[in-house]
Amino acid sequence: MPISSASEMLRRATEEGYAIGAFNVTSFVQMLAVVEAATAKRAPVIIQTSVTPTLFFGPSTIAAACRAFADDAPVPVCLHLDHCTDVELCKRCVDAGYTNIMIDGSQLDFDCNIAVTREIVEYCHSAGDVSVEGELGTVSGVEDQVAVVEDEAALCPVDKAVEFVERSGVDVFAPAIGTAHGVYTTPDPKIDFRRLEEIVQLLARREPRTPVVIHGGTGLGADIVRRLVGLGGSKFNVSTDLKHVLIDTTADYLAQHRESYNPGKLDSAVKEAHVARIGEWIELLGSTGRA
Numbered sequence: 213m214p215i216s217s218a219s220e221m222l223r224r225a226t227e228e229g230y231a232i233g234a235f236n237v238t239s240f241v242q243m244l245a246v247v248e249a250a251t252a253k254r255a256p257v258i259i260q261t262s263v264t265p266t267l268f269f270g271p272s273t274i275a276a277a278c279r280a281f282a283d284d285a286p287v288p289v290c291l292h293l294d295h296c297t298d299v300e301l302c303k304r305c306v307d308a309g310y311t312n313i314m315i316d317g318s319q320l321d322f323d324c325n326i327a328v329t330r331e332i333v334e335y336c337h338s339a340g341d342v343s344v345e346g347e348l349g350t351v352s353g354v355e356d357q358v359a360v361v362e363d364e365a366a367l368c369p370v371d372k373a374v375e376f377v378e379r380s381g382v383d384v385f386a387p388a389i390g391t392a393h394g395v396y397t398t399p400d401p402k403i404d405f406r407r408l409e410e411i412v413q414l415l416a417r418r419e420p421r422t423p424v425v426i427h428g429g430t431g432l433g434a435d436i437v438r439r440l441v442g443l444g445g446s447k448f449n450v451s452t453d454l455k456h457v458l459i460d461t462t463a464d465y466l467a468q469h470r471e472s473y474n475p476g477k478l479d480s481a482v483k484e485a486h487v488a489r490i491g492e493w494i495e496l497l498g499s500t501g502r503a
């Protein structure tokens with residue numbers, strides 16, 4: 213299927229009460245694994261690149277590869293630029309063929325965040341079927357270039373959520389609710405479920421209903437994930453977990469095959485490990501069979 217924006221797939225997920233996995237990748241083996249896992253589970257899926265891998269390969273190369281993988285797949289695939297603070301890079305990615313753009317103005321003041329997000333919304337919507345994700349409040353931890361320490365993390369103010377969505381025009385909304393990027397330093401992270409619930413309820417009064425994103429998927433227990441999805445999170449971001457799969461599988465493979473110089477076998481081992489882990493996420497998020 214041709215790659216598509218996040219709007220339609222997330223609208224359905226929001227209405228039907230499941231979440232779509234949004235998986236950050238840094239390599240083409242990982243990208244292929246996301247598509248294969250989604251195909252095996254008949255699930256819509258979102259592939260994400262943060263700024264560093266986007267610049268490493270170049271937006272056009274990433275978009276071309278993703279398009280090729282997606283064209284051959286029987287499930288909807290969206291290509292998302294994650295946590296980008298650079299307006300010009302957002303626009304380059306749109307021009308290259310990305311289909312969902314996250315302009316991250318979360319570290320700006322409210323009005324500046326709206327202004328920068330609005331600029332990208334106008335650019336994306338005039339380019340065609342390209343949706344935009346905006347963030348209000350800051351998700352703690354480190355996601356690529358965007359680092360926020362936990363103490364500074366400000367949660368999304370409930371009373372500003374609708375105003376942000378309306379004035380910025382975003383298609384997809386990421387409120388900071390206490391989840392964090394990276395590995396949680398505590399087994400019991402302080403997640404503000406009530407805040408999420410209130411924000412989802414307020415957004416549900418508007419048409420069309422704006423889908424809500426949960427950042428910081430790695431390390432959350434299955435019960436917490438199910439609760440966040442049950443409360444209305446319909447895009448669920450997973451990054452660090454796949455970095456661990458990539459590094460751990462590579463290290464294990466090399467430990468066992470140090471004398472072998474067959475990169476194809478290493479790639480296969482890495483791909484299969486990702487297909488298995490991504491498949492588990494898809495099951496947990498409830499998107500199996502939704503494509």
Ligand code: 13P
Pocket residue numbers: 236294295355392393394395426427428429430449450451452453
């Ligand atoms: P994790 O690295 O905690 O999985 O967070 C991913 C994320 O939110 C990407 O935007």
